[in-house]
Amino acid sequence: MAHGTTLHPTLSIGQVAERTGVATSALRYWEELGLITSDRTTGNQRRYDRATIRRVSFIRAAQRVGLSLDEIATALARLPQSRTPTAGDWARLSRSWRRRLDEQIHSIERLRDQLDSCIGCGCLSLRTCALSNPDDTLAARGPGPVLLEP
Amino acid sequence: MAHGTTLHPTLSIGQVAERTGVATSALRYWEELGLITSDRTTGNQRRYDRATIRRVSFIRAAQRVGLSLDEIATALARLPQSRTPTAGDWARLSRSWRRRLDEQIHSIERLRDQLDSCIGCGCLSLRTCALSNPDDTLAARGPGPVLLEP
DNA sequence: GTCAGGCTTCAGGTGGAGTTCAAGTTGTGA
DNA sequence: TCACAACTTGAACTCCACCTGAAGCCTGAC
Incomplete structure:
Protein backbone atom coordinates (compact mmCIF):
# COMPACT_ATOMS: atom_id res chain seq x y z
CA MET A 1 0.00 0.00 0.00
CA ALA A 2 2.37 2.67 1.14
CA HIS A 3 5.56 3.40 -0.66
CA GLY A 4 9.01 2.94 0.78
CA THR A 5 10.17 -0.24 2.50
CA THR A 6 8.04 -3.32 2.07
CA LEU A 7 5.62 -4.14 4.82
CA HIS A 8 7.05 -7.61 5.30
CA PRO A 9 10.72 -7.26 4.75
CA THR A 10 11.64 -10.89 4.71
CA LEU A 11 14.75 -12.09 6.44
CA SER A 12 16.66 -15.23 5.69
CA ILE A 13 17.26 -17.74 8.43
CA GLY A 14 20.88 -16.66 8.57
CA GLN A 15 19.91 -13.07 9.16
CA VAL A 16 17.54 -13.97 11.94
CA ALA A 17 20.23 -16.13 13.50
CA GLU A 18 22.73 -13.31 13.35
CA ARG A 19 20.38 -10.74 14.78
CA THR A 20 19.06 -12.89 17.59
CA GLY A 21 22.10 -14.98 18.41
CA VAL A 22 20.07 -18.16 17.97
CA ALA A 23 21.59 -20.84 15.75
CA THR A 24 19.91 -21.64 12.46
CA SER A 25 19.52 -25.23 13.57
CA ALA A 26 17.59 -24.05 16.59
CA LEU A 27 15.40 -21.80 14.45
CA ARG A 28 14.51 -24.71 12.19
CA TYR A 29 13.80 -26.81 15.22
CA TRP A 30 11.55 -24.17 16.72
CA GLU A 31 9.74 -23.82 13.45
CA GLU A 32 9.22 -27.56 13.38
CA LEU A 33 7.66 -27.26 16.84
CA GLY A 34 5.49 -24.43 15.66
CA LEU A 35 7.01 -21.67 17.76
CA ILE A 36 7.81 -19.57 14.73
CA THR A 37 6.65 -19.62 11.15
CA SER A 38 8.10 -18.61 7.82
CA ASP A 39 7.17 -18.02 4.24
CA ARG A 40 9.13 -19.67 1.50
CA THR A 41 10.70 -18.23 -1.58
CA THR A 42 9.94 -19.87 -4.90
CA GLY A 43 13.20 -21.69 -4.32
CA ASN A 44 11.97 -23.10 -0.99
CA GLN A 45 14.11 -20.95 1.24
CA ARG A 46 12.69 -19.63 4.49
CA ARG A 47 11.87 -15.97 4.76
CA TYR A 48 10.99 -14.51 8.13
CA ASP A 49 9.01 -11.50 9.08
CA ARG A 50 10.90 -8.87 11.04
CA ALA A 51 8.52 -9.47 13.92
CA THR A 52 10.06 -12.90 14.18
CA ILE A 53 13.10 -11.35 15.74
CA ARG A 54 11.04 -10.16 18.65
CA ARG A 55 9.35 -13.49 18.90
CA VAL A 56 12.64 -15.30 18.94
CA SER A 57 14.06 -13.02 21.61
CA PHE A 58 10.95 -13.56 23.61
CA ILE A 59 11.28 -17.31 23.35
CA ARG A 60 14.87 -17.16 24.53
CA ALA A 61 13.89 -15.02 27.46
CA ALA A 62 11.10 -17.38 28.40
CA GLN A 63 13.47 -20.30 28.15
CA ARG A 64 15.90 -18.69 30.50
CA VAL A 65 13.11 -18.39 32.98
CA GLY A 66 12.73 -22.12 32.95
CA LEU A 67 9.82 -22.59 30.59
CA SER A 68 9.99 -25.53 28.23
CA LEU A 69 9.53 -25.04 24.51
CA ASP A 70 6.28 -26.87 24.87
CA GLU A 71 4.93 -24.42 27.38
CA ILE A 72 6.14 -21.52 25.31
CA ALA A 73 4.54 -22.99 22.23
CA THR A 74 1.24 -23.43 24.03
CA ALA A 75 1.34 -19.86 25.18
CA LEU A 76 2.34 -18.44 21.83
CA ALA A 77 -0.28 -20.49 20.05
CA ARG A 78 -2.91 -18.33 21.67
CA LEU A 79 -1.39 -15.21 20.32
CA PRO A 80 -2.31 -13.49 17.07
CA GLN A 81 -0.83 -16.01 14.71
CA SER A 82 -3.25 -15.00 12.05
CA ARG A 83 -5.92 -12.43 12.72
CA THR A 84 -7.86 -11.17 15.71
CA PRO A 85 -5.65 -10.08 18.57
CA THR A 86 -8.33 -10.73 21.20
CA ALA A 87 -6.87 -8.55 23.89
CA GLY A 88 -8.69 -10.67 26.41
CA ASP A 89 -6.79 -13.81 25.43
CA TRP A 90 -3.56 -11.95 25.64
CA ALA A 91 -4.35 -10.60 29.05
CA ARG A 92 -5.26 -14.05 30.33
CA LEU A 93 -2.09 -15.61 29.03
CA MET B 1 29.40 -38.53 73.66
CA ALA B 2 26.13 -37.28 75.01
CA HIS B 3 23.24 -39.54 75.78
CA GLY B 4 19.89 -39.48 74.01
CA THR B 5 19.33 -39.72 70.27
CA THR B 6 22.29 -40.58 68.12
CA LEU B 7 24.18 -37.71 66.63
CA HIS B 8 23.83 -39.06 63.11
CA PRO B 9 20.38 -40.52 62.83
CA THR B 10 20.74 -42.25 59.52
CA LEU B 11 17.99 -42.17 56.95
CA SER B 12 17.40 -44.66 54.19
CA ILE B 13 17.27 -43.46 50.62
CA GLY B 14 13.53 -44.00 50.61
CA GLN B 15 13.11 -41.75 53.61
CA VAL B 16 15.18 -39.01 52.07
CA ALA B 17 13.17 -39.34 48.88
CA GLU B 18 9.93 -39.06 50.77
CA ARG B 19 11.03 -36.08 52.80
CA THR B 20 12.51 -34.14 49.92
CA GLY B 21 10.27 -35.18 47.07
CA VAL B 22 13.31 -36.22 45.04
CA ALA B 23 13.17 -39.69 43.47
CA THR B 24 15.53 -42.36 44.74
CA SER B 25 16.92 -42.75 41.25
CA ALA B 26 17.82 -39.08 41.26
CA LEU B 27 19.42 -39.35 44.68
CA ARG B 28 21.62 -42.21 43.49
CA TYR B 29 22.50 -40.23 40.42
CA TRP B 30 23.42 -37.19 42.46
CA GLU B 31 25.52 -39.33 44.73
CA GLU B 32 27.29 -40.74 41.73
CA LEU B 33 28.06 -37.18 40.70
CA GLY B 34 29.31 -36.41 44.17
CA LEU B 35 26.63 -33.92 45.15
CA ILE B 36 25.68 -35.93 48.19
CA THR B 37 27.34 -38.70 50.12
CA SER B 38 26.19 -41.59 52.25
CA ASP B 39 27.41 -44.16 54.71
CA ARG B 40 26.58 -47.79 54.16
CA THR B 41 25.09 -50.38 56.44
CA THR B 42 26.91 -53.68 56.81
CA GLY B 43 24.45 -54.89 54.19
CA ASN B 44 25.55 -52.16 51.77
CA GLN B 45 22.45 -50.04 51.98
CA ARG B 46 22.80 -46.28 51.93
CA ARG B 47 22.27 -44.32 55.08
CA TYR B 48 22.05 -40.58 54.94
CA ASP B 49 22.73 -37.96 57.50
CA ARG B 50 19.77 -35.77 58.35
CA ALA B 51 21.72 -32.81 57.02
CA THR B 52 21.42 -34.42 53.62
CA ILE B 53 17.82 -33.35 53.51
CA ARG B 54 18.86 -29.74 53.62
CA ARG B 55 21.52 -30.36 51.05
CA VAL B 56 19.05 -32.04 48.73
CA SER B 57 16.54 -29.24 49.09
CA PHE B 58 19.29 -26.80 48.38
CA ILE B 59 20.27 -28.63 45.23
CA ARG B 60 16.71 -28.66 43.99
CA ALA B 61 16.40 -24.96 44.66
CA ALA B 62 19.63 -24.24 42.86
CA GLN B 63 18.46 -26.32 39.93
CA ARG B 64 15.26 -24.40 39.65
CA VAL B 65 17.31 -21.29 39.36
CA GLY B 66 18.94 -22.69 36.28
CA LEU B 67 22.20 -24.01 37.65
CA SER B 68 23.46 -27.27 36.24
CA LEU B 69 24.35 -30.15 38.51
CA ASP B 70 27.93 -29.56 37.54
CA GLU B 71 27.89 -26.01 38.76
CA ILE B 72 26.12 -27.03 41.92
CA ALA B 73 28.62 -29.79 42.50
CA THR B 74 31.51 -27.40 42.04
CA ALA B 75 29.98 -25.03 44.51
CA LEU B 76 29.14 -27.67 47.06
CA ALA B 77 32.58 -29.21 46.76
CA ARG B 78 33.98 -26.13 48.44
CA LEU B 79 31.73 -26.51 51.39
CA PRO B 80 32.55 -28.30 54.61
CA GLN B 81 32.45 -31.84 53.30
CA SER B 82 34.86 -32.92 55.95
CA ARG B 83 36.31 -30.44 58.39
CA THR B 84 37.15 -26.74 58.49
CA PRO B 85 34.26 -24.53 57.49
CA THR B 86 36.51 -21.73 56.25
CA ALA B 87 33.97 -18.98 56.49
CA GLY B 88 35.96 -17.09 53.90
CA ASP B 89 35.44 -19.76 51.24
CA TRP B 90 31.80 -19.85 51.99
CA ALA B 91 31.47 -16.11 51.69
CA ARG B 92 33.27 -16.12 48.35
CA LEU B 93 31.11 -18.86 46.93
C1' DG C 1 27.11 -17.69 -17.05
C1' DT C 2 29.55 -19.01 -13.19
C1' DC C 3 30.65 -19.82 -8.77
C1' DA C 4 31.05 -18.98 -3.69
C1' DG C 5 28.46 -19.19 -0.11
C1' DG C 6 23.98 -19.51 1.95
C1' DC C 7 20.15 -22.45 2.00
C1' DT C 8 17.46 -27.13 1.82
C1' DT C 9 16.29 -31.88 3.94
C1' DC C 10 17.29 -35.90 6.41
C1' DA C 11 19.73 -38.99 9.26
C1' DG C 12 22.26 -39.58 13.03
C1' DG C 13 24.83 -37.78 17.20
C1' DT C 14 25.41 -35.29 21.70
C1' DG C 15 24.86 -34.01 26.50
C1' DG C 16 22.26 -33.32 30.57
C1' DA C 17 19.29 -35.32 33.75
C1' DG C 18 17.44 -38.57 34.95
C1' DT C 19 14.12 -43.38 34.71
C1' DT C 20 13.37 -48.22 34.04
C1' DC C 21 14.54 -52.91 34.25
C1' DA C 22 16.32 -57.28 35.85
C1' DA C 23 18.26 -60.03 39.07
C1' DG C 24 19.74 -60.43 43.28
C1' DT C 25 20.38 -58.82 48.65
C1' DT C 26 18.86 -56.74 53.06
C1' DG C 27 15.78 -55.23 56.83
C1' DT C 28 11.84 -55.77 59.61
C1' DG C 29 7.19 -56.71 61.52
C1' DA C 30 4.30 -60.66 62.66
C1' DT D 1 11.69 -67.75 61.11
C1' DC D 2 9.70 -66.12 57.35
C1' DA D 3 7.31 -63.10 54.09
C1' DC D 4 7.66 -59.14 51.78
C1' DA D 5 8.87 -54.45 51.15
C1' DA D 6 12.80 -51.82 50.51
C1' DC D 7 17.20 -51.86 48.98
C1' DT D 8 21.48 -52.98 45.70
C1' DT D 9 23.99 -52.68 40.97
C1' DG D 10 24.78 -51.96 36.05
C1' DA D 11 23.10 -51.37 31.74
C1' DA D 12 19.91 -49.76 28.81
C1' DC D 13 16.48 -46.56 27.82
C1' DT D 14 14.02 -41.89 27.61
C1' DC D 15 13.29 -37.04 26.79
C1' DC D 16 14.62 -32.52 25.62
C1' DA D 17 16.97 -29.28 22.98
C1' DC D 18 19.50 -28.97 20.02
C1' DC D 19 24.12 -29.88 16.70
C1' DT D 20 26.68 -32.00 12.76
C1' DG D 21 27.38 -33.71 8.37
C1' DA D 22 26.23 -35.13 3.73
C1' DA D 23 24.38 -34.26 -0.61
C1' DG D 24 22.29 -31.31 -3.23
C1' DC D 25 19.52 -26.65 -4.63
C1' DC D 26 19.27 -21.12 -4.74
C1' DT D 27 20.90 -16.51 -5.04
C1' DG D 28 23.54 -12.64 -5.98
C1' DA D 29 27.79 -10.41 -7.25
C1' DC D 30 30.98 -10.33 -10.76
Whole structure:
Protein backbone atom coordinates (compact mmCIF):
# COMPACT_ATOMS: atom_id res chain seq x y z
CA MET A 1 0.00 0.00 0.00
CA ALA A 2 2.37 2.67 1.14
CA HIS A 3 5.56 3.40 -0.66
CA GLY A 4 9.01 2.94 0.78
CA THR A 5 10.17 -0.24 2.50
CA THR A 6 8.04 -3.32 2.07
CA LEU A 7 5.62 -4.14 4.82
CA HIS A 8 7.05 -7.61 5.30
CA PRO A 9 10.72 -7.26 4.75
CA THR A 10 11.64 -10.89 4.71
CA LEU A 11 14.75 -12.09 6.44
CA SER A 12 16.66 -15.23 5.69
CA ILE A 13 17.26 -17.74 8.43
CA GLY A 14 20.88 -16.66 8.57
CA GLN A 15 19.91 -13.07 9.16
CA VAL A 16 17.54 -13.97 11.94
CA ALA A 17 20.23 -16.13 13.50
CA GLU A 18 22.73 -13.31 13.35
CA ARG A 19 20.38 -10.74 14.78
CA THR A 20 19.06 -12.89 17.59
CA GLY A 21 22.10 -14.98 18.41
CA VAL A 22 20.07 -18.16 17.97
CA ALA A 23 21.59 -20.84 15.75
CA THR A 24 19.91 -21.64 12.46
CA SER A 25 19.52 -25.23 13.57
CA ALA A 26 17.59 -24.05 16.59
CA LEU A 27 15.40 -21.80 14.45
CA ARG A 28 14.51 -24.71 12.19
CA TYR A 29 13.80 -26.81 15.22
CA TRP A 30 11.55 -24.17 16.72
CA GLU A 31 9.74 -23.82 13.45
CA GLU A 32 9.22 -27.56 13.38
CA LEU A 33 7.66 -27.26 16.84
CA GLY A 34 5.49 -24.43 15.66
CA LEU A 35 7.01 -21.67 17.76
CA ILE A 36 7.81 -19.57 14.73
CA THR A 37 6.65 -19.62 11.15
CA SER A 38 8.10 -18.61 7.82
CA ASP A 39 7.17 -18.02 4.24
CA ARG A 40 9.13 -19.67 1.50
CA THR A 41 10.70 -18.23 -1.58
CA THR A 42 9.94 -19.87 -4.90
CA GLY A 43 13.20 -21.69 -4.32
CA ASN A 44 11.97 -23.10 -0.99
CA GLN A 45 14.11 -20.95 1.24
CA ARG A 46 12.69 -19.63 4.49
CA ARG A 47 11.87 -15.97 4.76
CA TYR A 48 10.99 -14.51 8.13
CA ASP A 49 9.01 -11.50 9.08
CA ARG A 50 10.90 -8.87 11.04
CA ALA A 51 8.52 -9.47 13.92
CA THR A 52 10.06 -12.90 14.18
CA ILE A 53 13.10 -11.35 15.74
CA ARG A 54 11.04 -10.16 18.65
CA ARG A 55 9.35 -13.49 18.90
CA VAL A 56 12.64 -15.30 18.94
CA SER A 57 14.06 -13.02 21.61
CA PHE A 58 10.95 -13.56 23.61
CA ILE A 59 11.28 -17.31 23.35
CA ARG A 60 14.87 -17.16 24.53
CA ALA A 61 13.89 -15.02 27.46
CA ALA A 62 11.10 -17.38 28.40
CA GLN A 63 13.47 -20.30 28.15
CA ARG A 64 15.90 -18.69 30.50
CA VAL A 65 13.11 -18.39 32.98
CA GLY A 66 12.73 -22.12 32.95
CA LEU A 67 9.82 -22.59 30.59
CA SER A 68 9.99 -25.53 28.23
CA LEU A 69 9.53 -25.04 24.51
CA ASP A 70 6.28 -26.87 24.87
CA GLU A 71 4.93 -24.42 27.38
CA ILE A 72 6.14 -21.52 25.31
CA ALA A 73 4.54 -22.99 22.23
CA THR A 74 1.24 -23.43 24.03
CA ALA A 75 1.34 -19.86 25.18
CA LEU A 76 2.34 -18.44 21.83
CA ALA A 77 -0.28 -20.49 20.05
CA ARG A 78 -2.91 -18.33 21.67
CA LEU A 79 -1.39 -15.21 20.32
CA PRO A 80 -2.31 -13.49 17.07
CA GLN A 81 -0.83 -16.01 14.71
CA SER A 82 -3.25 -15.00 12.05
CA ARG A 83 -5.92 -12.43 12.72
CA THR A 84 -7.86 -11.17 15.71
CA PRO A 85 -5.65 -10.08 18.57
CA THR A 86 -8.33 -10.73 21.20
CA ALA A 87 -6.87 -8.55 23.89
CA GLY A 88 -8.69 -10.67 26.41
CA ASP A 89 -6.79 -13.81 25.43
CA TRP A 90 -3.56 -11.95 25.64
CA ALA A 91 -4.35 -10.60 29.05
CA ARG A 92 -5.26 -14.05 30.33
CA LEU A 93 -2.09 -15.61 29.03
CA SER A 94 -0.08 -12.78 30.38
CA ARG A 95 -1.58 -13.11 33.81
CA SER A 96 -0.76 -16.78 34.04
CA TRP A 97 2.81 -16.18 33.00
CA ARG A 98 3.07 -13.36 35.41
CA ARG A 99 2.13 -15.63 38.25
CA ARG A 100 4.76 -18.05 37.18
CA LEU A 101 7.38 -15.35 36.89
CA ASP A 102 6.54 -14.00 40.30
CA GLU A 103 6.87 -17.45 41.79
CA GLN A 104 10.19 -17.87 40.09
CA ILE A 105 11.42 -14.60 41.49
CA HIS A 106 10.36 -15.53 44.99
CA SER A 107 12.02 -18.88 44.68
CA ILE A 108 15.29 -17.26 43.74
CA GLU A 109 15.00 -14.64 46.43
CA ARG A 110 14.45 -17.37 48.96
CA LEU A 111 17.60 -19.14 47.86
CA ARG A 112 19.52 -15.90 47.92
CA ASP A 113 18.31 -15.00 51.37
CA GLN A 114 19.28 -18.43 52.58
CA LEU A 115 22.77 -17.78 51.36
CA ASP A 116 22.79 -14.39 53.01
CA SER A 117 21.59 -15.66 56.32
CA CYS A 118 24.23 -18.34 56.27
CA ILE A 119 26.88 -15.76 55.69
CA GLY A 120 25.35 -13.75 58.45
CA CYS A 121 25.44 -16.43 61.06
CA GLY A 122 28.69 -17.86 59.77
CA CYS A 123 27.50 -21.33 60.51
CA LEU A 124 27.57 -22.88 57.07
CA SER A 125 24.11 -24.16 57.57
CA LEU A 126 24.18 -26.64 54.74
CA ARG A 127 25.57 -29.13 57.17
CA THR A 128 23.95 -28.36 60.43
CA CYS A 129 22.86 -24.89 61.24
CA ALA A 130 21.41 -25.26 64.68
CA LEU A 131 20.74 -21.57 64.92
CA SER A 132 18.62 -21.05 61.84
CA ASN A 133 17.12 -24.50 61.72
CA PRO A 134 17.96 -27.31 64.05
CA ASP A 135 17.56 -30.73 62.52
CA ASP A 136 15.09 -31.84 65.10
CA THR A 137 12.71 -29.05 64.26
CA LEU A 138 12.71 -30.22 60.69
CA ALA A 139 12.41 -33.86 61.53
CA ALA A 140 9.39 -33.19 63.68
CA ARG A 141 7.51 -31.76 60.75
CA GLY A 142 7.16 -35.07 59.00
CA PRO A 143 7.72 -35.94 55.40
CA GLY A 144 7.56 -33.67 52.41
CA PRO A 145 9.62 -30.91 50.91
CA VAL A 146 11.49 -28.88 53.42
CA LEU A 147 12.70 -25.34 53.76
CA LEU A 148 13.60 -24.11 50.33
CA GLU A 149 10.57 -25.59 48.69
CA PRO A 150 7.62 -23.23 48.40
CA MET B 1 29.40 -38.53 73.66
CA ALA B 2 26.13 -37.28 75.01
CA HIS B 3 23.24 -39.54 75.78
CA GLY B 4 19.89 -39.48 74.01
CA THR B 5 19.33 -39.72 70.27
CA THR B 6 22.29 -40.58 68.12
CA LEU B 7 24.18 -37.71 66.63
CA HIS B 8 23.83 -39.06 63.11
CA PRO B 9 20.38 -40.52 62.83
CA THR B 10 20.74 -42.25 59.52
CA LEU B 11 17.99 -42.17 56.95
CA SER B 12 17.40 -44.66 54.19
CA ILE B 13 17.27 -43.46 50.62
CA GLY B 14 13.53 -44.00 50.61
CA GLN B 15 13.11 -41.75 53.61
CA VAL B 16 15.18 -39.01 52.07
CA ALA B 17 13.17 -39.34 48.88
CA GLU B 18 9.93 -39.06 50.77
CA ARG B 19 11.03 -36.08 52.80
CA THR B 20 12.51 -34.14 49.92
CA GLY B 21 10.27 -35.18 47.07
CA VAL B 22 13.31 -36.22 45.04
CA ALA B 23 13.17 -39.69 43.47
CA THR B 24 15.53 -42.36 44.74
CA SER B 25 16.92 -42.75 41.25
CA ALA B 26 17.82 -39.08 41.26
CA LEU B 27 19.42 -39.35 44.68
CA ARG B 28 21.62 -42.21 43.49
CA TYR B 29 22.50 -40.23 40.42
CA TRP B 30 23.42 -37.19 42.46
CA GLU B 31 25.52 -39.33 44.73
CA GLU B 32 27.29 -40.74 41.73
CA LEU B 33 28.06 -37.18 40.70
CA GLY B 34 29.31 -36.41 44.17
CA LEU B 35 26.63 -33.92 45.15
CA ILE B 36 25.68 -35.93 48.19
CA THR B 37 27.34 -38.70 50.12
CA SER B 38 26.19 -41.59 52.25
CA ASP B 39 27.41 -44.16 54.71
CA ARG B 40 26.58 -47.79 54.16
CA THR B 41 25.09 -50.38 56.44
CA THR B 42 26.91 -53.68 56.81
CA GLY B 43 24.45 -54.89 54.19
CA ASN B 44 25.55 -52.16 51.77
CA GLN B 45 22.45 -50.04 51.98
CA ARG B 46 22.80 -46.28 51.93
CA ARG B 47 22.27 -44.32 55.08
CA TYR B 48 22.05 -40.58 54.94
CA ASP B 49 22.73 -37.96 57.50
CA ARG B 50 19.77 -35.77 58.35
CA ALA B 51 21.72 -32.81 57.02
CA THR B 52 21.42 -34.42 53.62
CA ILE B 53 17.82 -33.35 53.51
CA ARG B 54 18.86 -29.74 53.62
CA ARG B 55 21.52 -30.36 51.05
CA VAL B 56 19.05 -32.04 48.73
CA SER B 57 16.54 -29.24 49.09
CA PHE B 58 19.29 -26.80 48.38
CA ILE B 59 20.27 -28.63 45.23
CA ARG B 60 16.71 -28.66 43.99
CA ALA B 61 16.40 -24.96 44.66
CA ALA B 62 19.63 -24.24 42.86
CA GLN B 63 18.46 -26.32 39.93
CA ARG B 64 15.26 -24.40 39.65
CA VAL B 65 17.31 -21.29 39.36
CA GLY B 66 18.94 -22.69 36.28
CA LEU B 67 22.20 -24.01 37.65
CA SER B 68 23.46 -27.27 36.24
CA LEU B 69 24.35 -30.15 38.51
CA ASP B 70 27.93 -29.56 37.54
CA GLU B 71 27.89 -26.01 38.76
CA ILE B 72 26.12 -27.03 41.92
CA ALA B 73 28.62 -29.79 42.50
CA THR B 74 31.51 -27.40 42.04
CA ALA B 75 29.98 -25.03 44.51
CA LEU B 76 29.14 -27.67 47.06
CA ALA B 77 32.58 -29.21 46.76
CA ARG B 78 33.98 -26.13 48.44
CA LEU B 79 31.73 -26.51 51.39
CA PRO B 80 32.55 -28.30 54.61
CA GLN B 81 32.45 -31.84 53.30
CA SER B 82 34.86 -32.92 55.95
CA ARG B 83 36.31 -30.44 58.39
CA THR B 84 37.15 -26.74 58.49
CA PRO B 85 34.26 -24.53 57.49
CA THR B 86 36.51 -21.73 56.25
CA ALA B 87 33.97 -18.98 56.49
CA GLY B 88 35.96 -17.09 53.90
CA ASP B 89 35.44 -19.76 51.24
CA TRP B 90 31.80 -19.85 51.99
CA ALA B 91 31.47 -16.11 51.69
CA ARG B 92 33.27 -16.12 48.35
CA LEU B 93 31.11 -18.86 46.93
CA SER B 94 28.05 -17.20 48.26
CA ARG B 95 28.93 -13.89 46.67
CA SER B 96 29.34 -15.42 43.24
CA TRP B 97 26.03 -17.21 43.48
CA ARG B 98 24.41 -14.08 44.68
CA ARG B 99 25.50 -12.24 41.58
CA ARG B 100 24.05 -14.97 39.48
CA LEU B 101 20.81 -14.98 41.37
CA ASP B 102 20.47 -11.24 41.08
CA GLU B 103 21.01 -11.45 37.34
CA GLN B 104 18.39 -14.15 37.11
CA ILE B 105 15.92 -12.04 39.00
CA HIS B 106 16.50 -9.08 36.76
CA SER B 107 16.10 -11.24 33.72
CA ILE B 108 12.75 -12.45 34.88
CA GLU B 109 11.61 -9.00 35.90
CA ARG B 110 12.49 -7.76 32.45
CA LEU B 111 10.36 -10.44 30.86
CA ARG B 112 7.53 -9.73 33.24
CA ASP B 113 7.64 -6.02 32.60
CA GLN B 114 7.57 -6.67 28.91
CA LEU B 115 4.40 -8.62 29.36
CA ASP B 116 2.94 -5.86 31.46
CA SER B 117 3.78 -3.15 29.01
CA CYS B 118 2.19 -5.16 26.26
CA ILE B 119 -0.98 -5.46 28.23
CA GLY B 120 -0.74 -1.79 28.96
CA CYS B 121 -0.55 -0.68 25.39
CA GLY B 122 -2.88 -3.39 24.22
CA CYS B 123 -0.95 -3.75 21.04
CA LEU B 124 0.14 -7.35 21.30
CA SER B 125 3.66 -6.31 20.60
CA LEU B 126 4.92 -9.76 19.82
CA ARG B 127 3.89 -9.16 16.24
CA THR B 128 4.48 -5.54 15.64
CA CYS B 129 4.32 -3.11 18.46
CA ALA B 130 5.01 0.15 16.73
CA LEU B 131 4.52 2.08 19.92
CA SER B 132 7.01 0.39 22.13
CA ASN B 133 9.44 -0.61 19.45
CA PRO B 134 9.02 0.06 15.77
CA ASP B 135 10.74 -2.44 13.56
CA ASP B 136 12.81 0.19 11.89
CA THR B 137 14.31 1.30 15.12
CA LEU B 138 15.44 -2.23 15.75
CA ALA B 139 16.63 -2.83 12.25
CA ALA B 140 18.74 0.27 12.36
CA ARG B 141 20.68 -1.06 15.30
CA GLY B 142 22.38 -3.75 13.31
CA PRO B 143 22.92 -7.34 14.18
CA GLY B 144 23.02 -8.91 17.58
CA PRO B 145 20.62 -9.81 20.32
CA VAL B 146 17.75 -7.45 20.63
CA LEU B 147 15.52 -6.15 23.37
CA LEU B 148 15.03 -8.86 25.90
CA GLU B 149 18.63 -9.91 25.93
CA PRO B 150 20.68 -8.29 28.66
C1' DG C 1 27.11 -17.69 -17.05
C1' DT C 2 29.55 -19.01 -13.19
C1' DC C 3 30.65 -19.82 -8.77
C1' DA C 4 31.05 -18.98 -3.69
C1' DG C 5 28.46 -19.19 -0.11
C1' DG C 6 23.98 -19.51 1.95
C1' DC C 7 20.15 -22.45 2.00
C1' DT C 8 17.46 -27.13 1.82
C1' DT C 9 16.29 -31.88 3.94
C1' DC C 10 17.29 -35.90 6.41
C1' DA C 11 19.73 -38.99 9.26
C1' DG C 12 22.26 -39.58 13.03
C1' DG C 13 24.83 -37.78 17.20
C1' DT C 14 25.41 -35.29 21.70
C1' DG C 15 24.86 -34.01 26.50
C1' DG C 16 22.26 -33.32 30.57
C1' DA C 17 19.29 -35.32 33.75
C1' DG C 18 17.44 -38.57 34.95
C1' DT C 19 14.12 -43.38 34.71
C1' DT C 20 13.37 -48.22 34.04
C1' DC C 21 14.54 -52.91 34.25
C1' DA C 22 16.32 -57.28 35.85
C1' DA C 23 18.26 -60.03 39.07
C1' DG C 24 19.74 -60.43 43.28
C1' DT C 25 20.38 -58.82 48.65
C1' DT C 26 18.86 -56.74 53.06
C1' DG C 27 15.78 -55.23 56.83
C1' DT C 28 11.84 -55.77 59.61
C1' DG C 29 7.19 -56.71 61.52
C1' DA C 30 4.30 -60.66 62.66
C1' DT D 1 11.69 -67.75 61.11
C1' DC D 2 9.70 -66.12 57.35
C1' DA D 3 7.31 -63.10 54.09
C1' DC D 4 7.66 -59.14 51.78
C1' DA D 5 8.87 -54.45 51.15
C1' DA D 6 12.80 -51.82 50.51
C1' DC D 7 17.20 -51.86 48.98
C1' DT D 8 21.48 -52.98 45.70
C1' DT D 9 23.99 -52.68 40.97
C1' DG D 10 24.78 -51.96 36.05
C1' DA D 11 23.10 -51.37 31.74
C1' DA D 12 19.91 -49.76 28.81
C1' DC D 13 16.48 -46.56 27.82
C1' DT D 14 14.02 -41.89 27.61
C1' DC D 15 13.29 -37.04 26.79
C1' DC D 16 14.62 -32.52 25.62
C1' DA D 17 16.97 -29.28 22.98
C1' DC D 18 19.50 -28.97 20.02
C1' DC D 19 24.12 -29.88 16.70
C1' DT D 20 26.68 -32.00 12.76
C1' DG D 21 27.38 -33.71 8.37
C1' DA D 22 26.23 -35.13 3.73
C1' DA D 23 24.38 -34.26 -0.61
C1' DG D 24 22.29 -31.31 -3.23
C1' DC D 25 19.52 -26.65 -4.63
C1' DC D 26 19.27 -21.12 -4.74
C1' DT D 27 20.90 -16.51 -5.04
C1' DG D 28 23.54 -12.64 -5.98
C1' DA D 29 27.79 -10.41 -7.25
C1' DC D 30 30.98 -10.33 -10.76
